[in-house]
Amino acid sequence: MTPVLQAQGLVKAWGGNRAVDGVSFELAPGEMLALIGPNGAGKSTCFNMLNGQLRPDAGTVRLGGRDITGWAPRAIWRQGVGRTFQVTATFGSLTVLDNVRMALLSHARRLLGLWQPAAGLMTREAEELLERVGMADQADRPCGILAYGDLKRLELAMALANRPRLLLMDEPTAGMAPAGRLALMSQTAAIARAAGIAVLFTEHDMDVVFNHADRVLVLDRGRLVAGGAPAAVRANPLVRQIYLGGMAD
Template sequence: MATLEAEALRKSFGGIEAVRGVSFAVQPGEMLALIGPNGAGKSTCFNMLNGQLRPDAGRVRLAGRDITGLAPRQVWRLGVGRTFQVTATFGSMTVLENVQMALLSHHRRLGGLWTPVRRMDRAPAEALLARLGMAEQAGRPCGILAYGDLKRVELAVALANDPRLLLMDEPTAGMAPPERAALMALTASLARERNIAVLFTEHDMDVVFSHASRVLVLDRGTLIAEGAPAEVRANPRVRQVYLGSGAMQGGY
């Protein structure tokens, strides 16, 4: 069974149809990339999947369950983690405390704020940070971290929910090329280990073609191509509307 199924999703803002009948599925352990030019509808799709926007039409199913229109907190409870284009962490709290907060939410133990964090077992958060190469940063406030490290913290927070589906909106934006490759290689490894379905948007085509199992291409709200990275890269329409003529000579 597919982890996520999007069926004929539509969303308009005023007279502008941002997403037009988009359908796709993401399988357990798969790294599925959703790409397209700015304004193609990628973020709108993500926001419908995550419950931040309600579709005008269509359905979203998680492991066969209809989650269309559920609030983001309800979607989180069902096992959907998300990272954002601009990192979302508590800047005054340490790396460890950010992950502990996510673990508390996962276990529904958020009665207050600081008291539960201080009392909970540190070991699960420390183990997760160690897996992400962030053990040495555990005691540092997020507000002083380098941007690449913040991206790893945000990934740790999403993984603390033990998700079956991970939504990553431009996960490598603002990172240096070596950091981008390392983060996505780590994500792919975790997806395989934990059988997590990953759907990500990305403008760095090196990242997409190196790490995606399959690629979806949106243009003006319409799904115009779907397939293996090599297929999509060779698709004439995709080259025309997004990749450019450089793809024909072997570039991205």
């Protein structure tokens, strides 16, 4: 089976400092892969190369076997990649439902090559997506008044509107209460595994990582220093030294 995502030898340098230094990994359909490490380890830089915000200085990114290295984010989106961000990216003046409609319209343009301006377009599908992430009861509320945890769930619905084969989630639970973090990732894992969506996520909450990841990769100073099953990574002496510390227990 062809991996959904293949990163090979990714390098990104700023001046003489290599923020990402030779990172390689693969991601299978339906797999939840966590990328963790200290602040400044290179996680966001790596994400931005995968999603086209940054062009690698070296290395390749393949999606379903196709080389997408250096493609623009909009072109990568149209290949079936969803993305959520550390700071939520929603339209604050629009309702929850209209935000999801906007994402669905973008997906429809990819499929149909045109915009369809009908007022009721895709409302049912938008409502179904909101139901899946637990936001159906807030469909008519403006995004500008939502609690932060609800914005995170809405952003997930917008990413799912692209019917992705790959979902990139950069600190998906940042700013949320502990119970909300676990609930959001439980929803994400259930949706991804049922639909065969590959998920790569960064996260500082180790309860989220070790409860939901199938595999964990550890970055330190731009290099992968460990990887494997959550229990093995948790017990790795080097990982405990550079990142987990007391959190390992």
